[in-house]
Amino acid sequence: MKAPIALALAFILYPFVFSNAFYLDIGVALLLAAISASAWNIVGGYAGQVSVGHCMFFGAGAYLPLLVYHHWQLPPVVGVPLGIIVSLVLAVIVGMPTFRLTGHYFSMATIAVAELIRLVIGTWDFAGAAIGLQGPAVGRGWWDLTFRGELPYYFIFLAVLIVLLLVISTIERTRFGYYLRAIKAGERAARSLGVPVRRTKLYALMLSAAFTSIAGSLYSIKTGFIDPESGFGILVSVQMVIIAALGGAGTLYGPLVGALILIPLQTATNTWFGGGGTGLTYILYGGIIVLIARFEPGGLHEMWHRIAPKFGKRHAA
Amino acid sequence: MLLSAENVSKTFGSLRAVAGANLAIDEGEIIGLIGPNGAGKSTFFNCLAGDTLPTTGRIVFDGRDVTRASPEEHAELGVGRTFQVPATFEDLTVLDNVMVGAFLRHPHRGAAREHALQVLDLVGLGDRQNLRARSLGTPGRKRLEIARVLATGPRLMLLDEALAGLTPVELQQAIALVKKIHQTGVTLVIVEHIMEVIMTLAARVIVFNQGHVIAQGKPADVVRQEAVIEAYLGRGHRNWRKKD
Ligand SMILES: Nc1ncnc2c1ncn2[C@@H]1O[C@H](COP(=O)(O)OP(=O)(O)OP(=O)(O)O)[C@@H](O)[C@H]1O
Ligand SMILES: [Mg+2]
Numbered sequence: 001m002k003a004p005i006a007l008a009l010a011f012i013l014y015p016f017v018f019s020n021a022f023y024l025d026i027g028v029a030l031l032l033a034a035i036s037a038s039a040w041n042i043v044g045g046y047a048g049q050v051s052v053g054h055c056m057f058f059g060a061g062a063y064l065p066l067l068v069y070h071h072w073q074l075p076p077v078v079g080v081p082l083g084i085i086v087s088l089v090l091a092v093i094v095g096m097p098t099f100r101l102t103g104h105y106f107s108m109a110t111i112a113v114a115e116l117i118r119l120v121i122g123t124w125d126f127a128g129a130a131i132g133l134q135g136p137a138v139g140r141g142w143w144d145l146t147f148r149g150e151l152p153y154y155f156i157f158l159a160v161l162i163v164l165l166l167v168i169s170t171i172e173r174t175r176f177g178y179y180l181r182a183i184k185a186g187e188r189a190a191r192s193l194g195v196p197v198r199r200t201k202l203y204a205l206m207l208s209a210a211f212t213s214i215a216g217s218l219y220s221i222k223t224g225f226i227d228p229e230s231g232f233g234i235l236v237s238v239q240m241v242i243i244a245a246l247g248g249a250g251t252l253y254g255p256l257v258g259a260l261i262l263i264p265l266q267t268a269t270n271t272w273f274g275g276g277g278t279g280l281t282y283i284l285y286g287g288i289i290v291l292i293a294r295f296e297p298g299g300l301h302e303m304w305h306r307i308a309p310k311f312g313k314r315h316a317a
Numbered sequence: 318m319l320l321s322a323e324n325v326s327k328t329f330g331s332l333r334a335v336a337g338a339n340l341a342i343d344e345g346e347i348i349g350l351i352g353p354n355g356a357g358k359s360t361f362f363n364c365l366a367g368d369t370l371p372t373t374g375r376i377v378f379d380g381r382d383v384t385r386a387s388p389e390e391h392a393e394l395g396v397g398r399t400f401q402v403p404a405t406f407e408d409l410t411v412l413d414n415v416m417v418g419a420f421l422r423h424p425h426r427g428a429a430r431e432h433a434l435q436v437l438d439l440v441g442l443g444d445r446q447n448l449r450a451r452s453l454g455t456p457g458r459k460r461l462e463i464a465r466v467l468a469t470g471p472r473l474m475l476l477d478e479a480l481a482g483l484t485p486v487e488l489q490q491a492i493a494l495v496k497k498i499h500q501t502g503v504t505l506v507i508v509e510h511i512m513e514v515i516m517t518l519a520a521r522v523i524v525f526n527q528g529h530v531i532a533q534g535k536p537a538d539v540v541r542q543e544a545v546i547e548a549y550l551g552r553g554h555r556n557w558r559k560k561d
Contacts, residue, residue, distance in 0.1 A: 175420040175429070182417040185406030192366060192400075193469055194392030194421035 024150045030263040031157035037243035037255035039211035043204040045249035048184030053110030057087040057209040059231035061216025066133040080217045087213035095205045099198045118232035132227030153222045248301025319344040325374030334360040336528030348506045349519030357528040358508045366398040367391040397471030399479045403458040407451040418468035440464040473504045
């Protein structure tokens with residue numbers, strides 16, 4: 001397993017090679033996107049249960065640290081476990097009823113619940129309504145994970161990503177992981193072989209929700225600011241789906257590869273075209289969806305496995 | 318008695334796909350279940366495997382009422398089934414397909430893998446374990462389905478046309494495989510249109526028509542019965558003369 005170590009080394013060295021703020025920003029954004037998409041991938045990729053409302057977990061994770069800080073002057077990190085708890089509850093609320101049904105009920109329910117939460121948060125004064133919430137104005141240190149510079153965040157995000165990928169690669173080698181892939185490949189057949197489909201899907205969603213929540217917390221603690229759009233906006237959910245699909249949903253490194261491509265691309269288009277807001281992001285996402293759906297539903301992972309042998313390259317099965 | 322189905326019915330709207338079917342299976346039997354297209358054989362299998370909730374009736378497996386039990390509970394109890402249209406996990410390798418089944422009784426990966434490899438050798442897919450299921454072709458995928466179910470350690474296997482569409486050589490291999498599985502102590506119900514298979518394997522034949530049993534007995538006797546001939550020929554059934 002040399003490639004993962006080389007990859008990890010490249011990520012560790014990156015901020016020292018590209019030390020200016022612009023590149024560091026991209027690095028941080030990229031890691032965050034890779035964490036979110038990898039978390040989404042557990043249920044959306046491996047189990048094939050496509051959530052288009054994962055922002056509900058991201059938002060819960062993002063809001064709670066700033067809520068506890070804003071209302072009770074607690075360190076934002078206190079909100080991290082609280083965000084996880086709220087996300088787990090949301091996962092059960094959405095998953096329990098919809099996983100009994102076959103079809104697209106789960107996907108539709110995720111969108112509906114996420115939108116509902118966004119609308120409620122946007123009018124709820126306790127959560128800062130449409131304006132949102134602020135974090136501590138100054139960095140305070142390791143004890144509550146608020147820093148002034150980007151560099152500590154970069155390494156925290158990297159550590160979380162590595163832990164998450166280790167967790168997922170462990171899952172891949174357990175019964176749970178096999179069951180997830182079996183469910184994606186055919187629920188009816190999976191059940192006939194004794195796979196407890198509903199329970200397995202629910203556990204996958206809960207695990208996915210917990211890590212997505214952590215991603216949200218990291219985001220708001222780093223940014224020191226959250227509003228309904230950046231926490232619970234549809235683009236937050238769609239970005240996870242696109243990144244995972246681009247790199248290869250249901251593969252360990254798919255979401256990371258997707259983030260490596262999409263985030264620099266997104267930053268570049270926003271910079272070149274004046275960063276005039278989200279309109280361009282919609283176009284970019286739409287274009288990618290069309291390309292994936294039309295030419296390579298398996299994402300780059302699948303493409304690589306098709307093309308690589310033609311160049312006589314050995315590749316892992 | 319290993320399994321009994323009493324007065325099982327399944328209606329789809331106004332269609333009675335299964336209509337008051339009765340069946341009793343003893344441990345160690347191989348039963349052939351035959352009947353014209355649309356007779357309700359697959360639907361009956363779905364009821365027996367917990368895949369479809371019967372509209373009426375009662376199904377008891379090994380002394381337990383399993384009428385409303387889920388497919389996964391059926392698997393756990395030892396009722397395994399294959400699907401008429403192979404439902405293999407197409408993107409997974411042959412080995413991984415079988416491991417999913419093996420995990421039911423072997424929660425740890427190493428043990429599941431070992432068991433799966435044994436099963437693959439038994440069914441003759443050992444040399445293709447690393448191929449994706451989709452690349453096998455229909456006969457291979459049917460064989461893989463048998464392997465997958467076998468890996469769950471069933472006491473009763475319901476095979477729904479698992480031997481259809483094979484070449485004569487493959488058919489002989491498959492018949493030998495079913496015999497081997499039977500020798501390990503598994504009870505089998507085989508739905509099949511190919512009479513050769515039924516004649517060779519089944520000690521008892523059940524004939525289904527319009528959702529219920531119209532005749533049963535020794536294969537050679539059953540095929541001579543008036544009602545059976547009528548059920549097939551009366552409806553101009555294509556498979557009746559497809560003996561070999
Ligand atoms: N899910 C369903 N909804 C509505 N009708 C159904 C459904 N499943 C089966 N049927 C109908 O029930 C009847 C019995 O079908 P079934 O598949 O059980 O027959 P079969 O004996 O297995 O036939 P074959 O030999 O062609 O496999 C058919 O008329 C079929 O069209
Ligand atoms: Mg059938």
